[in-house]
Amino acid sequence: MPCDQLTDTLPGVADGSVTLDRAGRAHVEACLRCQAELVRYRRLLRSLHGLRGEWVAAPGLLTEILAALDGVDPDEREARTGRRTAYLSGIAAATAAGAAGAIVFATRVRHRRPLAG
Amino acid sequence: MPADIDELVALSTEGDRAAFDELVRRTYHDTYTLALRLLGHEEDARDVTQEAYLRAYRGLPKFRGDAQFSTWLYRITANCASTHLGRRARNRHEVLDDEAPVADLHPDGDPAGRADQAALRAELTDALRRLPPKLRAVVVLRDIYDLPHESIAAELGISESAAKVRLHRARRKLREDLFPLPGDPTAVEGVEAPGRAHAV
Numbered sequence: 484m485p486c487d488q489l490t491d492t493l494p495g496v497a498d499g500s501v502t503l504d505r506a507g508r509a510h511v512e513a514c515l516r517c518q519a520e521l522v523r524y525r526r527l528l529r530s531l532h533g534l535r536g537e538w539v540a541a542p543g544l545l546t547e548i549l550a551a552l553d554g555v556d557p558d559e560r561e562a563r564t565g566r567r568t569a570y571l572s573g574i575a576a577a578t579a580a581g582a583a584g585a586i587v588f589a590t591r592v593r594h595r596r597p598l599a600g
Numbered sequence: 601m602p603a604d605i606d607e608l609v610a611l612s613t614e615g616d617r618a619a620f621d622e623l624v625r626r627t628y629h630d631t632y633t634l635a636l637r638l639l640g641h642e643e644d645a646r647d648v649t650q651e652a653y654l655r656a657y658r659g660l661p662k663f664r665g666d667a668q669f670s671t672w673l674y675r676i677t678a679n680c681a682s683t684h685l686g687r688r689a690r691n692r693h694e695v696l697d698d699e700a701p702v703a704d705l706h707p708d709g710d711p712a713g714r715a716d717q718a719a720l721r722a723e724l725t726d727a728l729r730r731l732p733p734k735l736r737a738v739v740v741l742r743d744i745y746d747l748p749h750e751s752i753a754a755e756l757g758i759s760e761s762a763a764k765v766r767l768h769r770a771r772r773k774l775r776e777d778l779f780p781l782p783g784d785p786t787a788v789e790g791v792e793a794p795g796r797a798h799a800v
């Protein structure tokens with residue numbers, strides 16, 4: 484069996500989601516090249532998993548999200564569970580939705596900058 | 601305000617807006633980072649993050665708590681990002697095809713000799729950005745955020761088998777990008793070179 488028959492399989496073998504048949508296993512056990520490839524894939528998977536704990540800062544985003552949430556009509560949300568929504572009049576809700584809608588719109592038309600790199 | 605996320609979710613589900621605001625405060629960096637990894641563009645990621653919280657807030661009464669809140673939010677974010685990418689491709693005539701060539705840019709040194717995991721992660725972040733969006737979405741959701749294939753397929757609107765094919769293709773492209781070998785991507789024979797081939 485040539486190595487290239489396993490090219491599409493090794494990315495799945497690396498995390499155990501794909502199981503090799505007997506011929507494939509025999510090949511990998513005897514082939515340093517495929518073993519090295521598996522090592523590279525496992526290193527890749529460990530690094531990918533390591534990215535989970537990294538966060539990217541987004542200045543001002545929290546304020547934008549909370550302002551947008553102010554525009555959600557409670558009636559629309561509560562309707563799903565049928566709870567009472569008497570604490571906000573329809574007019575007040577519509578006004579809030581309009582104001583927040585403007586904020587959302589302003590957010591979406593900001594100049595777009597591609598990421599560096 | 602309770603310290604526990606589950607308690608905040610429960611209060612939010614009952615309509616407690618302050619509790620939901622606190623949930624947003626605690627999770628928005630994570631959600632934004634996922635959106636940025638899926639979209640590769642800061643402004644788009646901000647828009648999608650905002651959209652995801654609006655959808656989560658509206659949909660929270662339906663959240664049953666059988667999944668973790670974070671997983672539920674990842675799924676919403678993935679779905680919003682997928683819709684956003686589709687729209688963006690239509691508007692900008694971008695290539696979304698998963699066979700799109702990966703930009704061959706290797707700005708710095710030899711990763712084979714680099715022991716530093718942090719440096720590798722930085723290169724990996726760049727390599728992810730170079731992946732075609734369809735491949736990137738699957739590998740980000742599966743290999744970074746641990747979403748099952750079933751969820752990924754559902755949120756991206758593809759079959760589970762397509763999700764698996766894309767995942768393996770994405771891993772292969774990342775491997776080729778980070779640890780290039782002579783003759784990639786069609787190498788059959790050959791040994792690993794001591795250094796990496798510098799790109800154009």
Ligand SMILES: [Zn+2]
Binds near residue numbers: 510511514515517518
């Ligand atoms: Zn082999």
